[in-house]
Amino acid sequence: MTFKMRNAICEIAKNRVVGRLEGAGVTDASAPAWQTPAFFVCGGGAYVAYLAWFFSMFAHFGGPVGLEYGAFGSYLLQMGFFATLALGMVGAWLFSDTLSSVRGTLALALGGTLLCPCATIAALVACPYPVVLAAWCASGLGCACVMMLVASFLGSLEHRYILLCTSTSFALALLLYLIVAFLSPNEMKAAVVSLMPFAACALLLHVHSRYLDPQVPLVEASESRLKNRMSWKSMGASCGHSLCLGFAVYCTVVVAEGFSMWALVAVGLAAFAAAVLMALDGHWGLEMLNSEGMQLKFFLPSAALGLLPMSFLGASGQAACCCVLFLVFVPQAITNINAVSENVRIFGLAPIRSFAGARVANVMGLGAGYTMGFFAYGRGLGQGMANSLAVLLVLLFVLIVIAAFLFQDRYPSEASEAGVEDDAEREEERLSWRERCNLLAGQIGLSPRQTEVLVLLSRGHNTKYIEEQLVISNHTAKSHIYHIYQKAGVHSKQEIIEMLERIGSDDQG
Numbered sequence: 001m002t003f004k005m006r007n008a009i010c011e012i013a014k015n016r017v018v019g020r021l022e023g024a025g026v027t028d029a030s031a032p033a034w035q036t037p038a039f040f041v042c043g044g045g046a047y048v049a050y051l052a053w054f055f056s057m058f059a060h061f062g063g064p065v066g067l068e069y070g071a072f073g074s075y076l077l078q079m080g081f082f083a084t085l086a087l088g089m090v091g092a093w094l095f096s097d098t099l100s101s102v103r104g105t106l107a108l109a110l111g112g113t114l115l116c117p118c119a120t121i122a123a124l125v126a127c128p129y130p131v132v133l134a135a136w137c138a139s140g141l142g143c144a145c146v147m148m149l150v151a152s153f154l155g156s157l158e159h160r161y162i163l164l165c166t167s168t169s170f171a172l173a174l175l176l177y178l179i180v181a182f183l184s185p186n187e188m189k190a191a192v193v194s195l196m197p198f199a200a201c202a203l204l205l206h207v208h209s210r211y212l213d214p215q216v217p218l219v220e221a222s223e224s225r226l227k228n229r230m231s232w233k234s235m236g237a238s239c240g241h242s243l244c245l246g247f248a249v250y251c252t253v254v255v256a257e258g259f260s261m262w263a264l265v266a267v268g269l270a271a272f273a274a275a276v277l278m279a280l281d282g283h284w285g286l287e288m289l290n291s292e293g294m295q296l297k298f299f300l301p302s303a304a305l306g307l308l309p310m311s312f313l314g315a316s317g318q319a320a321c322c323c324v325l326f327l328v329f330v331p332q333a334i335t336n337i338n339a340v341s342e343n344v345r346i347f348g349l350a351p352i353r354s355f356a357g358a359r360v361a362n363v364m365g366l367g368a369g370y371t372m373g374f375f376a377y378g379r380g381l382g383q384g385m386a387n388s389l390a391v392l393l394v395l396l397f398v399l400i401v402i403a404a405f406l407f408q409d410r411y412p413s414e415a416s417e418a419g420v421e422d423d424a425e426r427e428e429e430r431l432s433w434r435e436r437c438n439l440l441a442g443q444i445g446l447s448p449r450q451t452e453v454l455v456l457l458s459r460g461h462n463t464k465y466i467e468e469q470l471v472i473s474n475h476t477a478k479s480h481i482y483h484i485y486q487k488a489g490v491h492s493k494q495e496i497i498e499m500l501e502r503i504g505s506d507d508q509g
Contacts, residue, residue, distance in 0.1 A: 032448075034215045035158070039207065043153040044169050046203035050146050051173030053116065053196035056180065057081060057139065059253035059264060069129055075374045080133050081119070081140040082367035088144025089356045089363060096221045096353035099148060105208050108145045109201040115142025116197030120190045146197055147359060148352050149204040152212050154337065155344035155351030158448070162341045166334050167279035174272040178265060217471050224350035228343070238358065239365040241332040244303060246369025247376075247395060248325035251310065251318070254377050263319040270323035274330040302328040307392050336362065348470070436503045444487040453480040457493060458500055 058078070069077070098104050115138045122135035157165055183189040252267045306324035313321065340358040344351050376391035437458060441451040449470075456466045467477040490496055 032158075032215065034211055035156075035161075039211050040161070040165065042203045042210075043207045044165055046200040046207065047150055047153070047165070047169040048172045048176060049196045049200040049203070050150060051169060052176040052180065053193060053200070054143065055173065055177040056193045056196075057119065057143075058249055069132070071374070073129065075370075077119075077133060077136045078370055079367060080137040081143070082363055082370070084137040084140030085143050086360055086363045086367070088141045089147075089360045092144060092148045092352055093356035093360070096224075096350050096356065099352050100152075100218050100350060102213060105149065105205070105213070108149050109205050111145035112142050112149065112201045113198050115139060116146065117194035118142070120194045124187065124190050142197065144356075146200055146204070148356065149201065149208070151344075151351040151355035152216070153204065153207055154341045155349075155355070156212060156216055157341060157345070159342065159345065162338050162345070163281070163334070164279055166337050166341070167275050167281075170330065170334060171272050171275035171279060174268050174275065178268045181261075181264075219348060219350040219471075221350055221353050224353050227347045228349055228354065235358065235361045238336045239361040239368075241329060241336060242362040242365025243369040243372070244325070244365075244395070245329045245333055246366035246371075247373045248306070248322060248329055248369075249366075250370050250373025251325070251377060252322045254373075263315065263322070266319055267322045267326055271326040271330045274327050275334065278331050278334050307395065310392070333362075436500045439503050440488070440500060446484065446487060450480050450484055453477065454484055454496070457481060457484070458497055460493070 092099055099108060117139070118135040119132070119139040122132045127135070154162070154166070180189060180192050183192060252264060302324060306321045306328065310318055310321050336358075340355055343349060344354050372391050372395055434455060437451060437455045440446075441454060446454060452470060453466055456469060461469075463474060463477050463481065466472075466481075467474050470477070472480075484496070485491060488496060488499060490499065
């Protein structure tokens with residue numbers, strides 16, 4: 001099915017839904033009509049199952065996964081997983097057009113179902129180490145497949161649901177992981193972990209076939225590349241956050257090995273608490289914890305508090321340091337996912353291409369952080385003091401660089417719905433104009449689609465440009481413009497612009 005035919009079908013379906021709502025006097029002020037509770041339950045449940053499986057790939061209560069092969073053997077398994085995960089993301093980025101089709105969705109689901117459990121199955125049947133390493137590499141590729149299915153779900157969410165969904169999914173996945181980790185014997189635990197990717201893929205196939213494929217137009221990679229506004233500084237900050245998270249993960253599993261399973265439980269609950277706070281923040285509409293400005297204030301002090309004492313404390317103190325690290329870095333990981341989702345939503349990008357490009361930076365950071373943890377504490381926390389202090393100093397230097405330079409360029413979702421521009425004055429002007437359009441849309445009751453048309457119309461663009469940018473027909477574009485004029489009580493584009501100029505001025509407060 002070609003892009004044009006698919007988009008035409010999607011547009012017809014959306015017009016019917018919008019027409020019924022407008023005929024009944026109902027405006028779509030929050031989310032599209034097809035985003036029902038069942039949509040959120042299925043998509044969110046799939047994301048929970050995927051995250052719980054991903055967490056289980058790093059640690060059990062006995063320490064790092066694969067520890068029976070030695071510290072270095074376990075480290076190689078993780079690096080094989082990270083390497084193929086990154087390669088899978090690069091492949092998805094290159095072939096996003098193909099993977100965005102119905103056949104591509106089926107291929108991703110099949111790949112995730114078959115490849116993700118490979119590592120667990122290889123451990124159950126006691127394979128030779130080279131086979132186990134190959135199985136871990138296959139699981140990394142399967143992980144990339146499932147993440148690409150999740151991308152379309154996250155990229156379709158409206159603004160107020162993105163933070164709530166991602167934070168809640170993180171929290172529930174952490175609880176599920178902690179519950180599964182208590183299962184005994186290990187065969188039962190491995191069986192449950194192996195079923196998680198299958199459950200995630202099954203739910204995501206339902207979400208795609210029932211909701212996303214009939215409603216969401218496809219975006220070609222070439223069009224997505226032209227509209228993307230994610231800057232290299234944001235990608236660098238994302239990599240730096242993940243580096244810290246990877247280091248904290250390694251420290252945590254080593255603490256669990258040397259102390260007790262309750263150390264890992266404590267860290268898991270700390271991460272759960274951070275995710276719950278993020279979810280409440282999104283539910284209440286505060287978005288304080290999701291603000292990079294707020295996170296920056298606590299970034300360096302909290303990281304230093306968690307990192308520096310690590311080598312000098314006992315097991316319980318080390319567990320406390322790990323809790324601090326996760327309280328800091330889990331919100332930042334959630335913020336990064338939200339930023340990519342917002343970027344996809346605001347600019348109408350290809351979800352698979354955008355998520356694949358952004359997640360490569362995360363995977364590289366996780367792998368680098370895990371490697372730093374191995375070199376610092378490969379022989380256990382508190383051993384090899386010189387090596388651990390050297391690695392900690394390097395890590396703190398990286399954190400200072402991130403805080404000093406990379407944070408200065410915010411994510412598009414926080415900087416502006418118009419994107420990050422090189423000219424700071426132009427950026428500020430576009431942001432204020434977008435805010436005026438949103439205020440006017442709220443006052444006269446425009447739908448989200450009509451608001452998008454209003455933004456383009458108010459900037460002087462003609463009907464042809466609007467239909468090309470929003471991938472809609474000429475009739476639909478004119479219909480949206482007519483309804484905007486009717487609701488605003490005006491008769492021309494100039495009157496709309498004058499109305500927007502008056503919004504926010506001194507005479508109107």
